[in-house]
Amino acid sequence: MKEKLRRHIEENISLSDEESRLIASYFSFEEYKKKDLLIRQGEYVQDCYxxxxxxxxxxxxxxxxxxxxxxFAMENWWESDFSAYFTKSKAKMSLQCLEDTKVYALSLENYQKLIAKMPKMAYFFLEKSNSGNTAAQNRIISLLTLDAQEKYQQLFEQNPSLFQRVPKRLLASYLGVSRETLSRLQH
Structure with a gap:
């Protein structure tokens, strides 16, 4: 399992075996069942995943x-209520499993220790943050400017596997359309 985390990090920075072991020591491996909550709205956020x-x-x-x-967040993605995570405040959102899920959790304390010990991890996390911010801005723009058909098409092109993994009612909610509208868009 830790090999998957290493390969993911090495998409942005190179790691020696020793560095990889050090990084892994800051994470905890956790398993969750479908419907489990990793973060509850209104509670403090302990980890990013x-x-x-x-x-x-x-x-x-x-x-x-x-x-x-x-x-939605799937394999090789990072997720949390990042605002609450970084400000040590209560979550404004909840994070729930749609499938049985395995994650590596990183506490804020360990995040800070890791980037202090290994500055190139700060670069890695900056790249991940930049990608996440870009995706969030693109999602906001699409919600503001695209019609239902265009939002559907964009989601399908960017994440086709979601259409096999996510119930239609959740896809409709994510797109901001009714389930009936989603059914029409799929034909």
């Missing part, structure tokens, strides 16, 4: 109880 296997959804529940899907 590298997803080894499985699928999660990051959700915001509004005051009326309606669930809004912020993102």
């Amino acid at each position: 590298f997803i080894v296997s499985g699928l999660l959804k990051l959700i915001y529940q509004d005051e009326s109880g309606k669930e809004h899907i912020v993102s």
Whole structure:
């Protein structure tokens, strides 16, 4: 399992075997079942997660109880309520497993120790952060400017596997359309 984390990191920086072992020592391996919550809205966020296997959804529940899907996260992605994680505050969102999931968890304390001990990991995390910010901005722009058909097409082109792994009602929620509209878009 740790080999998967190493390969992922080596997409951005090179690692010696010793560096790889050091990095791995800062992470804890965790397994979750479908429907388990890794983060609960309103509670403090302990970790950010590298997803080894499985699928999660990051959700915001509004005051009326309606669930809004912020993102889906799958293998080789990082996920958390990053605002709460980095500010040591209570989560505004929940992170829930849609499948049985295996992750490497990294506490903020270990994150800070790791980048202090190995500065090139700061570069790695900066690259991941930049990619995440770019994706978030692109999602906001698509929500503001694209019609339902265009949002559907964009999601299908970017993440075709979601259409096999995620129930239609969740895809519809993520796209901001009704389930009936999603069914029409699929034909």
